[in-house]
Amino acid sequence: xxxxxxxxxxxxxxxxxxxxxxxxxxxxxxxxxxxxxxxxxxxxxxxxxxxxxxxxxxxxxxxxxxxxxxxxxxxxxxxxxxxxxxxxxxxxxxxxxxxxxxxxxxxxxxxxxxxxxxxxxxxxxxxxxxxxxxxxxxxxxxxxxxx
Numbered sequence: 001x002x003x004x005x006x007x008x009x010x011x012x013x014x015x016x017x018x019x020x021x022x023x024x025x026x027x028x029x030x031x032x033x034x035x036x037x038x039x040x041x042x043x044x045x046x047x048x049x050x051x052x053x054x055x056x057x058x059x060x061x062x063x064x065x066x067x068x069x070x071x072x073x074x075x076x077x078x079x080x081x082x083x084x085x086x087x088x089x090x091x092x093x094x095x096x097x098x099x100x101x102x103x104x105x106x107x108x109x110x111x112x113x114x115x116x117x118x119x120x121x122x123x124x125x126x127x128x129x130x131x132x133x134x135x136x137x138x139x140x141x142x143x144x145x146x147x
Contacts, residue, residue, distance in 0.1 A: 001141060004074035004097075005030040006067070007090035008082030013107070013130045017078070020134030024141050029070045031063065031089075038063055071097050076140070078133055081108035081116060091119060098122035105133055 003026050005014045018028050032038040042049075042058025049055040067089075071077055077097035079090050097104045106123040107130070108116055120126045125136055135146050 001026045001076065002074045003028050003076045003078060003137065004070045004093075005078050005080075006071075006093040006097075007078075007080035007107075008087060009033040009035065010082060013080055016130035017133050017137075020131065021137050024137060026137060026141065029074070031067060031070075067093060068096070071102065072100065074102060076103045076105060076137070078105045078107065079119075081106070081112060081119075083109070094119045094122060105136060107133060 001024075003021075005017060005028055009031070014028070014030055014033070021028075032041070037044075039056070039059050041062045042060075043055050045062065046058055049058060071093060074097070077093065079094040079097070081087055081090050094104060094106060104123045105125045105127065106116070106120055107127050109128060113120065127133055127136070138144050138146075
């Protein structure tokens, strides 16, 4: 099974899920979580840009290639919205996954339920913790309940 881990990049939630799923037959992919590398990939590969707009544009396009491919080949897409839920890339990824009919799991704190209600409506599961994602993956792959 292929699982794409999208969204917030400032905590170790991905590592928690991958460690928790250690005995499951799952291949995980994710965006480049090194913020500087993600921002500068376009100019590092295709050449410098004097205008910050075009600098960012090149990076966004290359990251879109990676993201689209990962979502298209995923069986399940997990999208985490962090403390500051206005993470536009996460919202795009959730919408793209939903539009492709991918099984979508959305993770965010309870206080963001209202702000993310449309995103949540597209998900097959909405959770608050990485452990809940692990338990969903365990149930889906093995039919086992927690405990």
